[in-house]
Each structure stands twice: as C-alpha cells, then as structure tokens.
Amino acid sequence: MSGAIWDDVLDDVDRAVFEAAGWGRRAGFGRRPVIMVIDVNYNFCGDRPEPILDSIRRWRYSCGEVAWTTGIPAITRILKVARRKRLPVVYTTNPRRADGFDLGVWTLKSHRSDDTVDVRGHLGNEIVAQVAPREGDILLEKRKPSAFFGTPLISHLTMLRADSLILTGTTTSGCVRATAVDGISHDLRVTLPHEAVFDRSRLAHKATLLDLHMKYADVTDTADVLAHLEGLETGLFDAEFPPAALAAGAAAERAAP
Numbered sequence: 044m045s046g047a048i049w050d051d052v053l054d055d056v057d058r059a060v061f062e063a064a065g066w067g068r069r070a071g072f073g074r075r076p077v078i079m080v081i082d083v084n085y086n087f088c089g090d091r092p093e094p095i096l097d098s099i100r101r102w103r104y105s106c107g108e109v110a111w112t113t114g115i116p117a118i119t120r121i122l123k124v125a126r127r128k129r130l131p132v133v134y135t136t137n138p139r140r141a142d143g144f145d146l147g148v149w150t151l152k153s154h155r156s157d158d159t160v161d162v163r164g165h166l167g168n169e170i171v172a173q174v175a176p177r178e179g180d181i182l183l184e185k186r187k188p189s190a191f192f193g194t195p196l197i198s199h200l201t202m203l204r205a206d207s208l209i210l211t212g213t214t215t216s217g218c219v220r221a222t223a224v225d226g227i228s229h230d231l232r233v234t235l236p237h238e239a240v241f242d243r244s245r246l247a248h249k250a251t252l253l254d255l256h257m258k259y260a261d262v263t264d265t266a267d268v269l270a271h272l273e274g275l276e277t278g279l280f281d282a283e284f285p286p287a288a289l290a291a292g293a294a295a296e297r298a299a300p
Contacts, residue, residue, distance in 0.1 A: 047253070047256075047262075048237050048249055048252055048262075049249040049250065049252055049253035049256075051249070052246065052249045052250055052253065053253060061257050066257040066258060067256055067257045069261055070232055070260075070261050071232065071261070072207060072232065072234060072261075072271045073205075073206040073207020073231070073232040074206055074207070074275075074279075075203070075204060075205050075206045075207065075279055075280070076130060076205070076206075076207040076208065076209050076234075076271075076272075076275075077130065077131045077132075077133060077200060077203060077205045077207070077208055077209070078121065078122065078125045078130055078131070078132045078133070078208075078209050078211070079132075079133045079134075079135070079190065079208055079209065079210050079211065079212065079222065080118060080122075080132065080133070080134045080135070080170070080174060080211050080212050081134075081135050081190060081210060081211065081212030081213065081218050081219050081222060082135055082136060082137060082212050082213050082214075082218050083110075083114070083115065083118065083134075083170055083171055083174055083211070083212050083213060084136045084137075084167060084168055084169055084170050084171065085102065085160075085166055085167045085168075085169060085171060086102055086103075086104040086105070086137075086160050086161050086167035086168065087102075087104045087105060087106055087110065087213045087214065088102075088105065088106065088110035088111065088114075088115070088171050088213070089101070089102045089105040089106075089107065089110065089111075090102070090166075091111070092108050092110075092111035092112060093107070093108065094107060094108060095107025095108060095109075095243060099243075101160075102160055102167065103153065103155045103158050103160065104160070104161070104167075104243075105243065106213055106214065106241050106242060106243045107243065109241045109242075110171075110213065110241055113238050113241060114211075114212075114213065114238070114239060114240065114241035115171060115173050115174055116238075117211070117236060117238040117239035117265045118174050118211045118212070118239050119173060119174055120265060120269060121209070121211060121236065121239060121265065121268060121269065121272070122174060124269055124272045124273060125272060126177070127277070128272055128275055128277050128278075128279070129277060129278050129279070129280060129281060129284075129287040129290050129291060130272070130275075130279065130280065130287075131180075131181065131199075131203055131205070131280055131284050131286075131287070132176070132177075132180045132181070133180070133181040133182075133183065133190070133196065133199070134170055134176050134180060134181065134182045134183065135182075135183045135184070135185050135190045135194075135212075135218070136168050136169070136170060136182070136183075136184060136185075137161065137168070137184065137185050137186065137218075138161060138163035138164070138165070138168040138184060139161050139163065139186065140163065141159070141163075143156060143157075145186050146186055147186075149187070170182075178286070179285075179286025179287075179289070179290070180286075181199060183195070183196060185218075187221075188217050188218045188220075188221035188222075189218070189221035189222050189224075189225045190218070190221075190222040190225075191222065191225040191226070191229070192221075192225070197229055200229075200231070202283060203280055203283050203284055204283055205231065206231060206232060207231055207232035207233065207234065208222075208223075208226050208231050208232070208233050208234070209234050209235075209236070209268060210222060210223055210226075210233060210234070210235050210240065210260075211235075211236065211239035211240060212239075212240060212241075213240065213241050213242065214241070214242040214243060214247075214248075215235075215240045215241060215242040215247065215248045215251045215252060216242050216244065216247035216248065216250070216251040217242075219235070219240050219251075220251050220255060223235065223255055223259055223260045224255075224259055226260075227259045227260060232261075233259065233260035233261070234260065234261045234262075234263060234268065235252065235255065235260055235261070235262050235263070236263055236264055236265040236267070236268045237252055237262055237263070237264060237265075238264060238265045239265055239268075240252075278291050
C-alpha cells in the first residue's frame with residue numbers, strides 16, 4: 044500500500060487492520076474488458092476549467108478544475124487505445140424530468156435540487172466534447188447512482204461476454220463507487236485508474252479509492268491500464284459487438300492493396 048494516493052488519509056491503526064485482515068490484494072485485470080465513462084457531462088465537469096467554487100455557482104454538481112486538468116486528459120488517453128483495440132465503450136449520463144419525480148428521494152439531499160442544469164434537454168447532460176461518444180458507443184441514461192440500476196447494462200455485458208470493467212468518470216464517491224460495487228456483485232473484475240476518476244471532494248475521492256481497493260476493486264494508475272490495453276489482442280469483441288465488426292471491416296479495406 045506504500046505510495047498510494049490515499050497514504051495521507053490512512054493512519055497506522057487502519058493500515059495495520061487492513062494488513063492483518065489480508066485486504067487489498069490485487070485481483071488483476073480481466074481478459075475481455077469494457078470501458079465505462081461515467082457521467083462525464085457538463086453538469087459534473089462545468090463547461091471550462093475554473094476553481095470549483097466558481098464552477099459550482101453555475102453547475103451545482105461540478106467537480107471543478109480537477110475534471111479538466113486530470114480526469115478528462117486521462118480518460119482521453121484510455122479511450123484512444125481502447126478504440127484502436129475496438130473495445131466497447133459505455134457512457135452514462137443522468138437527465139431528469141423537470142419536476143424531479145424520476146430522481147425520487149435523491150432530490151431531498153440538496154437544497155439546490157430545483158436547479159435546471161440536469162433537466163432533460165439541457166447542455167448539462169451532454170458528455171463533454173473532449174471525450175464525447177462516437178457512433179457505435181453505448182450511451183445509457185440512469186436516474187440513480189449505479190450504472191446498473193434500472194438500465195440494460197448487465198444485459199449488454201452478458202451479450203458481449205465481458206468479464207471486467209475499467210471505470211472512469213465521476214464522482215468517485217458516488218456513481219463510480221456505486222457502479223464498482225454493483226460490478227463486483229455481478230462477478231466482474233473492476234479496475235479504476237485513479238487519475239481517470241474524480242470527485243468534488245478530495246477527501247471523499249481518496250477515502251473511496253482506499254475502501255474500493257481494500258475490498259472490491261483494483262485501484263491503479265492510467266499507465267498501468269494503458270499497458271494492459273496495449274497487450275490485448277485487437278478485435279476481442281468483433282464477433283459480439285456489431286460496431287467493432289464494422290470497424291474491423293473498414294480497417295481491412297484500408298489495409299487492402
């Protein structure tokens with residue numbers, strides 16, 4: 044655990060407890076990973092790099108500058124390799140009805156729940172342009188934290204014969220965590236590159252990554268994820284995912300003499 048992102052929030056007693064109980068062993072990558080980009084929309088990122096409190100004045104969900112300086116650049120690097128390998132990419136966003144009914148009691152947790160930035164049709168629900176979905180990607184709308192809850196995600200993963208998820212996006216302590224826990228609950232291996240997930244709270248970000256790594260998922264860095272993706276055979280999902288097969292055909296045509 045030495046040198047981990049959570050070292051400054053982990054005291055000696057907790058460290059000893061985790062080590063004595065055997066937690067934190069690396070589970071390892073799967074062989075058929077799907078990439079997830081969770082809620083990287085303008086609601087959670089703001090529309091430009093600026094101090095978080097300035098961004099939150101206009102976008103109440105915003106994580107501020109960290110989205111633009113750390114999260115989005117790391118996600119961009121991962122997507123570049125994943126697309127070259129023709130891996131499925133799943134995006135989520137979370138538009139709501141104007142009256143908030145479909146969010147249920149979640150609306151009770153903020154006195155700014157009447158802000159309209161997350162109402163269906165608002166710019167806030169769009170994935171930021173730098174990592175926007177491409178044709179053939181999977182886009183899911185959700186109303187609760189987990190990408191699995193009330194969506195066809197597990198059906199899609201079954202159809203793809205996926206055995207693992209690489210999670211990116213936001214917030215680490217909210218929708219990313221909920222998706223990670225549901226992922227392992229479906230016996231999928233889950234990996235989180237710590238630069239590619241982000242949160243409005245630095246403490247929540249570190250504490251969540253610590254807890255996930257100890258008990259549920261593997262927390263690693265972007266370089267490690269990229270090395271794993273580079274080592275995968277290109278076209279793992281060509282037989283199951285029509286967009287991958289189409290991309291494979293286009294690549295073959297371009298390579299033909």
